[in-house]
Amino acid sequence: MAAILEMKHITKEFPGVKALDDVNLSVQEGEIHALCGENGAGKSTLMKVLSGVYGHGTYNGAIYFNEEECKFKDIRDSESKGIVIIHQELALIPDLSIAENIFLGNEIKKHGVINWNETVLKTRELLKLVGLEEDPNTRISSIGVGKQQLVEIAKALAKKVKLLILDEPTAALNEEDSSNLLNLLLEFKKQGMTSIMISHKLNEIAKVADHITIIRDGKTIETLEVKGGISEDRIIKGMVGRDLTNRYPTRVPTIGDTILEVRDWHVFQGEREILKSINLQVKKGEIVGIAGLMGSGRTELARSIFGRSFGTKITGALYKNGKELAIKNVADAIFKGLAYVTEDRKNDGLILIEDVKTNISLSNLKKLSKRFVINEQKEVAEAENFRSKMNIKSPSILQKTGNLSGGNQQKVVLSKWILTDPDILMLDEPTRGIDVGAKYEIYTIIHTLAAEGKGILFISSELPELLGMCDRVYVMSEGKITGELSKNEATQENLMKYMTRD
Structure with a gap:
């Protein structure tokens, strides 16, 4: 089977961090290819390079799609070739209808006027393909997360997708919705669509993937063939660089x-x-x-x-x-x-535009201040203490929390609440x-x-x-x-x- 995608020697740097270091990825046409790795390994960064979120010139290396070298300037550029990414945080607008969301930026129009009859008709066809029976005029805010994920896929199909990239597609779904989504990907595979899937749910990867590429610390470690079955322990060994024989620490x-x-x-x-x-x-x-x-x-x-x-x-x-x-x-x-670590760390648990220090200290400013004035030395000392104790991987306590991996963000949330004792x-x-x-x-x-x-x-x-x-x-x-x-x-x-x- 021919390779539809080749990413060669991709290197991407951010200030103080080399996120990708000479990464290579080959994806065959018509397969489901999984990307695995620990939080911060570089999986999402690699897919943002591929989809044009990080445009050509911001990284080193080359991308070949259908044997043609591609230098995508932005997402529109990659979508014009049929490469569509669905991010972990769904990019739907709650107050718009399903139809409006599916064709947002890709409107069916003539002489600048949207043809709403055809938009609704096409939406019905796309929803049928993903197994949804909703009215195209239904607001996004009134349907569940599982259905919203299917709307995102319908939106990708509207763009005549050839390579579908899904970043943690089942992270927020229950078991039934997850199973339905995976079955849909397998159905698309039968129809010849190629998919790349990032997931931490190793049982799902083992179920649907044809190949698994493992990235660790910004480098390509190996690509495994799933044919004949593969154990979760084997995937874990590649991800963490060692056998993780016991998933849970022992405790008396x-x-x-x-x-x-x-x-x-x-x-x-x-x-x-x-x-x-x-x-x-x-x-x-x-x-x-x-x-x-x-x-x-x-x-x-x-x-x-x-x-x-x-x-x-x-x-x-x-x-x-x-x-x-x-x-x-x-x-x-x-x-x-009492302390409560919310299920949605990005929206309810953290201020992503603020640094690690600020996020940790927010829940107990009283402890760190006197007469309503924060003792900055004390604040820095507490933040440094938690960074060390919790093994928060960041260049410094002044790093923006939004730039940390999911696991490190969660450690910041825990630190924030532990500070309240x-x-x-x-x-x-x-x-x-x-x-x-x-x-x-x-x-x-x-x-x-x-x-x-x-x-x-x-x-x-x-x-x-x-x-x-x-x-x-x-x-x-x-x-x-x-x-x-x-x-x-x-x-x-x-x-x-x-x-x-x-």
Whole structure:
């Protein structure tokens, strides 16, 4: 089979960082080619070079597409050749319709006037191709993330895509939506489309990819053929440069008295009851998991506990160390020893345009200031301490947080909350979009916090992660707790049984 794409000796530098160092990539026509590597390895940077986000002249090396050397100035240039990238953060406009989003910048028009009848007709055809039955006039804001991902693919098809690049396409999807998307890629492959897929979900890569190219520290390590099957451990070895025989650090828990208790907790959103009679306990030194499908109420529970930052008409009681806890708002929650690591670190957890130092210090300026004046020496010392302790890979604490890899951004979020010295830490999808090496480091940090006697509430969509990390797991379905399983009782089958109960 002929190569549709050749990237040769690609080198890309940013101030103080060589992101890509002599990278080579060959993709065959009609295959699904996976790119794997730890956060910060250079995968997304390489795809931005290919798609023209980083235009010709900003990197060294050559790109050949259909045996023709290409010097893309921008995204429009690459799209004109049929190369379309779908970024991890979807680029849809919530207040526009599906049809408007699909043809935005690629309008069907004559003499400068958009033909809306043909736009809607073409949108219906494209939605059918990706398996969506939505009305083309439906607003993007009213459909779920899984469907939005399919709209992005329909948008790519509207541009007559020949090479589709997907950056972490299933990171924010539940298992059903992920499976549907992967099946769609396999269907496109049968029709002759070529795809490049970046993903940290190694089981998905092993399922759909024909070849896997592994990048480590900005360099090409190897390209593996998947034919006949490949183990996740073999992929991990290439990614991290060593065998990772145990995905979860070993731990002997020391569990004390109950530190957090939630009693008869009810939460409404408008007239709709989202959480119904929730009762749970977390002990000192214990890691307690919360399992549930998307929409089960896991995040809503954490946010309603954390300073009532979600919901209306909240009733029930919280107890800390046996005493009832009245929390009015988020600031009050922090003051009373609670911390919440949000599932969306980019929008809710960090200020991406600010540096590492500022992001770490934001949650506890009181500790770092006197008479409303920040002690800059103290702020720098704390930031440097966390950078070292948490192994945050950045040139300095003045590096913009938005320029860090996902794993390092997550370490900054954790540092921010650890600085508040919480007694109870709620972690919502703490390893989403993070590679296996960085995950292990995050797990080790969580174990350390539990060993210090903190109570940990651990929300995750990944069942193996809950089984590997938690001492006990509560299971939620449709706003209710449907089961409570000890470490010995918790299996993927048991969790799924309770996750699908009414």
